[in-house]
Amino acid sequence: MSGPVFPVLRHPTAPLGGRILTPFFKFLVALVLVACGALAVRFLQGLGAATAMSDGYGFGLWIAFDVVVGTAVGCGGYSMAILVYVANKGQYHPLVRPAMLTGALGYTFAGASIFIDIGRYWSIWKIPLFAPSWNGSSALLEVALCVMAYIIVLWFEFSPAVLEGWRNGRNAFLRGVAESWAPRLDKAMPWIIALGLLLPTMHQSSLGTVMLLPASKVHGLWLTSFLPLLFLVNAVFLGYGAVIAEATISAFGFKRPRETALLASMGPWIAALLLLFTGLRIVDILVRGKFGLAFLPTRFAFFFWLETVLAVAPALMLLGARARASTAGLFRAGLLILAAGILYRFDTYLVAYDPGPAWTYFPSLGEMAISLGLVAGEIMIYVYAVKKFPVLSAAPAAASR
Amino acid sequence: MDCTKLVPVGATGVSRRDFLKVCTAAAAAVGLPASAAEKMAEDVAAGKKPSVIWLHFQECTGCTESLLRTTHPDVGELILDLVSLDYHETLFAAAGHQIEEALEQAMKQGAGKYILVVEGAVPLKDGGIYCQIGGKNAVDILKACADKAGAIIAIGSCASWGGIPSASPNPTGASGTPEVLKGRTVVTLPGCPANPYNLLGTALQYVTFGTLPALDDKGRPKFAYARVIHDDCPRRTHFDAGRFAQKYGDEAHRNGFCLYKLGCKGPQTHANCSLLSFGEVPGAWPIGVGHPCFGCTEKGIGFEIPLHATVDIGGLGPPATFPSVAREKPAVNPVTAGVGGAVVGAVVGAAYMATRKIGEAEEKEKQP
């Protein structure tokens, strides 16, 4: 399938085909409908009616989960691009395209969450357009601009799959568009890819800087000047966790050949990242003299150790040959990586953040419904896309050359 | 001897109805039921008049004067009718040795039973020489009279804690009755002047039941002095709403707003001025006529703190009206917590099931 028009694709991909409206898909539709109800309340009666957020907890589930966690899970594309394009490991190319799709979806829905979350959503266009008013000191501005830009970049990165789908489709006009645009896109691709590497580096680290500002309100086990670096490393390994999980689930869900060997070969590299992350964290806590906090009977200490165990366990698994050899073992490690990464981000934004004694936060039913609905929507589009467009590789990929 | 008896001022002949009315008011003031008023009236009608010795020291006679100037009905007269006033320097027609004799006689006859009413402060400096009556020092007269008294009532701020004579620099060492009679129960009715009803209530209770009203640590009857003026002030709503007169005669002042900023001592002053009108004239008290309370009843406030200086708010109102700086973390809604836990549990469970299924599928593949 790959011809001179799409020279970058060394591994053939193909649409899966098949029925869209499966029972699972219908279940997702139901979740989306429930979320729509909650959204109506949020937009008609204000955030207070639909959420449990308060003046103490201005950031809630939508920021901590949908945005901070969601974008990091969507970093699969970024993480794979580092391997393929920076470390020059072309053999991982089959994993890039689905990762780009999940990334594009994750970021798009994170953007949607931001739109739902901010109080004055009709003014959101001012952020990119009020350039003279940009506040260079605001880490959040950096995040906002980069995320907005990266959503566009991600869809560009994914666009070859769409153009390919059109080229092979029946619509003559779309075929024409695909034929004429594909070569141009290919020429620009290195710079798009480089942008796709630069932007997550910037905003994923800035997501850490965001929580460095409320210094007096963030618990000592999380508050450090290394937050940007930790968030960056965290995003990268979270991306790999997402790639492993996604590849395994789609292989089983769509009854496709598995890519176990290819995934397993990334094991040591991911383990190194996990250990780097945990080691840096603990050394930093020791240097700052806050390690005692980890031994107090508090929820903070509990979550700190939970994060640490969740990060170290998959690292050890991935360093051992046994877990790497089996799909289930690899999948388990991938899920643990996801849990570790997600928990760290979630904790930094919600658990470690304590505005004072007057406030408590636990997401409301409305917030949860909307978050679930967004995730459901994301999965729906993924399922639709892989069935209609050439996203997943057509043949089992070789693990090594 | 007869001439030493009280010569009533004005006409007598108060109707029984008026008499009962005053007794009821007095009983209510002390916190006794209406039936007590009847008993008081009966006792008085039966002629059981207790002997009263009324001493004057360093003072202006304002308390006596205000007592006598009550008019509708004539509380002053009633009080005087209620009791057998056996010695009172202002009201007695007699003078000199004659009256001193009357005092001695009254003390002898009513020993252990008579009510001693003290009006005015007693100077203690230099042996108490700064106030003498018939060659005797005030402090000695007071001590002698108090020795045989059944009950001692200090009327007015001077007698209660020193009042104006004790104002800084207090050259004569003017002191209140409780300070002179340490160890004795002295009912103090501070005020400048004291509200006659407070005296009437206290006296009636003693006459009728032989008991004294409940007193606070300064000897003040709780029925009259348990609360500060501020608590029951008719202008309190303005205080609560932050509406203050800024200066005399400004619009806020004319509107009857709170006088705190002009130096009202109401927040620190214990008295029932706002609840029990003076001389039955409604509004006839400082705050009522647009002047800040100057704290006449309160030692350390009246004649001590400058007239227009503001004071701290003494007792805070009900605590619930002030939000606390420190607050407890609200509890998490158990329903949302449950649903949240269920969602996380479902995701973790699904992940676990998925790993197991994948593992099983893998096993199956291995077996040919």
Added chain:
Amino acid sequence: MTVSRRTVLRVLGAGAAGAAAAGALPAQARVRPTLPPDAKGLLYDSTLCIGCRACVTKCKEANELPPDARPMMGAVYDAPADLNATTKTVIQLHQEGGKSAFMKRQCMQCVDPACVTACMIHAFQKGKEGVITYEKSRCIGCRYCQIACPFNVPKFEWAKAVPKIVKCELCRHRKEGPACSEVCPRGAVVYGKTADLLAQAKRRIAAEPKRYFPKVYGETDGGGTQCLYLAPAWVSFEKLGLPDLGAEGVPQKAVGLQHALYQGMVAPAVLYAALGFVVWRNRKSQQKEEHR
């Protein structure tokens, strides 16, 4: 195995080097803001406050804020428990061992404000006389100011479909100055130049050392605030709800880091160029390999 041990070690080494560099990033990359010469603020003397709440009432009137009606003791009162969407200043009570002290809360007008640092397109700005102003038309309602403020001052209109942030701006719309200080019957809230207020606060402590806690809160706390506080001798500021922030400006670390990384966008530009080159080269080699 395609990711060699060498690669892992290389990455770990680079990571450690990067970490060391990030940790060493000087917070001095940012010049610390100082008190503007014309800075104005409030001096609140807790020992003088009588809790009459005239300030709260007048503030609502001057800022046209609706009452925060809540049931209390069988009636409904305008009795806010804290700063909120309808309350820009509030009087709170601290009780301890039979003693009590009042506490007035409103925006502290920080010298180095975290909210201004947080705000993406300058809806919050440090304006004339150092007053932190809020411009509704630039606000997108992200609430990062709420997260950032160490005093939990900015409040959000949660109950509205068209919300905004509510925060004391020292009555900058009034010629007469802040309403709260104007009506205070006891002079417990004084409005003036921060430098003068600080001098006065110190005079008060020196004159009555037994009355006052020996510190003016806001002189240096969190980089200094334009609103200053005096407390009674028996209580600490923390108990009155003013956090111990240290003398460094609250945003100093975060902004120092941000500026060090993004100064002039040099680092991102260099990184982009390097990435572009590497991607172009690697992609070419990968394509060549494929054609072979």
